[in-house]
Amino acid sequence: MTQPRIGLIGLGTMGRALALNIAENAEPLAVYNRTTEKTDDFIAHTKANEPALAERLTPADSLEGFVSALATPRAVIVMVDAGDPVDKVIAALRPLLNDDDLIIDAGNANFHDTNRRAAAAESEGWPFIGMGVSGGEEGARHGPSIMGGGPKDHWDRVSNVLEAISAKYEGTPCATWMGKGGAGHFVKAVHNGIEYADMQMIAETYGIFRDGMGRDAVTIGKTFAKWNDGLLQSYLIEISGKVATATDPDSGKPMLDIILDRAGQKGTGRWTVIEAQHLGAAIPVIEAAVFARNASSRLPLRKRGEEVFGAAPMALPEGALSDEVLEGAMIAGKIMCYAQGFELLGAASVQFDWGLPMPEVARVWREGCIIRSSMLNDMADALTEAPDDTLIFAPFFRDLIVQHIPALRQTVATALSHGLPVPALSAALNWFDMIRTARSTANMIQGQRDFFGAHGFERTDRDGKDYHGPWAMNG
Numbered sequence: 001m002t003q004p005r006i007g008l009i010g011l012g013t014m015g016r017a018l019a020l021n022i023a024e025n026a027e028p029l030a031v032y033n034r035t036t037e038k039t040d041d042f043i044a045h046t047k048a049n050e051p052a053l054a055e056r057l058t059p060a061d062s063l064e065g066f067v068s069a070l071a072t073p074r075a076v077i078v079m080v081d082a083g084d085p086v087d088k089v090i091a092a093l094r095p096l097l098n099d100d101d102l103i104i105d106a107g108n109a110n111f112h113d114t115n116r117r118a119a120a121a122e123s124e125g126w127p128f129i130g131m132g133v134s135g136g137e138e139g140a141r142h143g144p145s146i147m148g149g150g151p152k153d154h155w156d157r158v159s160n161v162l163e164a165i166s167a168k169y170e171g172t173p174c175a176t177w178m179g180k181g182g183a184g185h186f187v188k189a190v191h192n193g194i195e196y197a198d199m200q201m202i203a204e205t206y207g208i209f210r211d212g213m214g215r216d217a218v219t220i221g222k223t224f225a226k227w228n229d230g231l232l233q234s235y236l237i238e239i240s241g242k243v244a245t246a247t248d249p250d251s252g253k254p255m256l257d258i259i260l261d262r263a264g265q266k267g268t269g270r271w272t273v274i275e276a277q278h279l280g281a282a283i284p285v286i287e288a289a290v291f292a293r294n295a296s297s298r299l300p301l302r303k304r305g306e307e308v309f310g311a312a313p314m315a316l317p318e319g320a321l322s323d324e325v326l327e328g329a330m331i332a333g334k335i336m337c338y339a340q341g342f343e344l345l346g347a348a349s350v351q352f353d354w355g356l357p358m359p360e361v362a363r364v365w366r367e368g369c370i371i372r373s374s375m376l377n378d379m380a381d382a383l384t385e386a387p388d389d390t391l392i393f394a395p396f397f398r399d400l401i402v403q404h405i406p407a408l409r410q411t412v413a414t415a416l417s418h419g420l421p422v423p424a425l426s427a428a429l430n431w432f433d434m435i436r437t438a439r440s441t442a443n444m445i446q447g448q449r450d451f452f453g454a455h456g457f458e459r460t461d462r463d464g465k466d467y468h469g470p471w472a473m474n475g
């Protein structure tokens with residue numbers, strides 16, 4: 001076997017899957033994990049199950065051994081937990097590497113950390129890429145979506161390998177350089193924010209079916225499976241159908257009925273919301289999804305609330321909502337959510353001078369990642385036509401919104417009037433109603449600000465910025 005040029009550090013679930021993917025679809029590689037038993041276990045497991053791939057792996061039991069196993073110039077993929085562990089690996093690795101050896105952070109890093117690491121790498125004169133990888137274990141093994149950031153010439157050094165291991169959409173690799181510094185990890189964070197929102201809207205619809213219409217999990221799962229043949233076709237709708245129809249082998253009950261309703265989160269959705277606040281970008285559907293996860297985790301509070309105030313959900317009157325109306329509401333909600341995600345990307349692109357390639361972002365999400373869906377191809381087309389415009393104004397999506405807004409309104413109004421919480425779907429509707437209201441109510445906010453703080457306001461009938469109301473006179 002020729003000496004590998006690529007190495008991978010961190011043999012957790014994602015690291016193992018990515019290593020096998022590289023071995024199978026690109027080239028031989030060296031692997032290393034801080035705990036040697038993990039490396040031994042990975043190699044033994046691969047020898048037993050995929051012996052041809054085991055031949056293409058060079059395990060190392062020390063960082064020094066790992067580095068010397070690699071032909072120069074090296075490329076080292078770091079796949080460890082985001083945060084301090086990445087800094088520790090880089091600090092240990094750098095003294096062992098040459099100046100032109102490339103380090104690639106492929107974890108779910110906060111893009112601020114990636115910006116910081118990229119700046120350090122640039123000033124110290126060594127190559128670094130921060131890259132978001134989406135698709136879970138299955139994606140990492142058989143084709144993830146890859147969003148890269150850092151100097152373009154460093155990306156170009158490994159782009160053939162990254163394209164080879166990535167998912168393909170009709171033959172086009174889903175591996176794209178997004179911009180300098182933390183651009184790739186930022187795009188990945190927005191992906192995850194949209195992931196949270198898509199999941200939440202599906203969960204809300206599940207809640208309407210379950211609590212409003214009294215449907216069982218299997219029936220709901222079959223509806224999701226049916227929707228997966230239409231405009232909502234997506235990985236998340238598909239797996240929601242599978243989750244809902246699965247049976248718990250222990251109890252024989254629907255699996256979904258046994259799963260505790262307390263959602264976890266590693267933080268990327270929250271980062272997206274925090275960053276949107278810094279940038280002044282409106283992403284209420286994603287915010288609502290993060291709120292709903294936070295609320296879900298407060299189980300004792302919710303139990304007490306139900307004891308004190310009574311359960312909120314009430315059965316809907318027969319025929320109040322149909323499957324078609326709910327499907328339409330989801331279509332409208334989904335378009336709003338993606339429009340907001342792309343607006344946030346646009347705001348960040350300007351703020352950080354990234355020049356994010358908007359149509360390419362939509363393209364790289366078409367396959368391999370968790371939010372892959374047929375609608376993303378239409379979004380790529382719309383963003384190719386008008387990269388800086390809000391997605392809902394593209395003719396294709398404008399027509400869909402005109403068609404499905406009544407369904408979203410009917411769904412939200414019906415659900416809320418029966419105590420069924422739909423934070424993400426209602427955030428989508430509120431956002432839509434706000435942005436199609438040319439004369440908003442912020443004149444009242446401006447009047448209030450001027451009254452208590454003399455902050456000044458603009459007038460509708462004159463130019464200039466610093467007008468004041470007659471409040472002083474009135475006391």
Ligand code: 6PG
Pocket residue numbers: 108133134135136192195264265266267268269369370
């Ligand atoms: C992906 C996912 C992945 C994410 C997990 C868990 O694109 O493959 O977004 O990166 O980390 O899905 O995320 P939460 O724990 O925050 O739900």
